[in-house]
Amino acid sequence: MSTPNQPVATIPTPLRQAFIDCAASRLSGVLRVTGQPGGAFHFSEGKIVAGETPGAPGIEAILLRSKRVDESGWDAAFAAAAATGREMRNELIGRELVGAGELEALLRTTIADAVFAVAYGVVEICRAEAPAAGLLVTLEPGAEAEWLLAETSRRIRVLRSFTDPVFNARARVIAVSGAVRPGLVLGEGRDELAALADGRRTPRDLAFVLGRGVYATMLELGRMQADGLILADSRPPGSPADDEEETPSPAVADDAETPGGLPRRRREHAGQGGRSGGRDLPAAFRLLRLRYGEGTSTGGTG
């Protein structure tokens, strides 16, 4: 089992085996995955028709946050589906809010993103349960488990191919000061990412804010990191520092006064620099944080 801050090398075996078993038994039900972030995958006759995880945006967030569908249109479709009993998918297509092919494509990418988000985290227990009601939009026909496993493996391989250490979905990212000059257009969605990478948001947060897939967001951030546009800190909040600055030498720690007779300022009590809200940051990251202030929230914004 991987820890939350060590990107996995491949799909965790329990998850892979559960997908294979559910497909082989032609499950119509829910595969619940506990862990971090964990999630639930809805199967219909052995194929995956929906995925839910707090680690990646669902189809509603993808459609609305990206402004592919406006909220008033979504609400009208939802109200009509609730009143008539028609499927939400048919309402969205019938009202020409989204094309049938585009919705199918987005559902497939959203499910693939959910599988990736779960597989790239910590998987504890996978358990098949009876079908659950209340799914808003499902993929019909469902996606094959074999295809999803192959795609997830490919995604993990791609992220691990970066020469810089690959951050995980919970790493905090920050734009490098001066790397993005006024008037410069980076393109490919990088401008939005750079503007929102404030040292508090994670790739997951950015994916939710922008209505993009979490893998696509991590991939672009990885490219931006390689291009020197952003920095990332993958260590969990409160983890021990890995640089020597954080650990005063015994000689310094034991010496309560400076040579001038003044009380020695201890590093853990310093107002700035070493720690931010109780969290340790790499040296380069800390320097950047000083320019941007000392925000400490890591809560999702999506």
Add this chain to the structure above:
Amino acid sequence: MGVTGVVSSLEESLQNVLAVDGVQVAALVDVATGMVVHSVGDEGPDFAAAAASVADEARACRGMLGPGRPGGDLDEISLVTASRIHLARVLSEQPGEGMVLFVDLDKHRVNFALASLRVGQAAPAVLA
């Protein structure tokens, strides 16, 4: 939830592209991830890698056009080898995202210009 026998909209529309003379494989590729969203035809073992490369090409070409895109948005990318023609038709664009229709053609069986025209005519229906 699922209903047996539901026909995939993507399957139907990609089959129409596959029906164009000389088309070996037709696939919908997500530019942001390089993922083959759906495909029809005779895929080789390296098809997924080729599709991911097509996504990278689309990104690179969009970058070449520049932010102002004085010549307009990217429409199609053509890659010609000794025996194959790869067409990548842009279907949708969002910042950092979008979908392309990737078509692998047998160069010896097609008229390049005609195939491009036929694929272009079938392309809008893929996401419709």
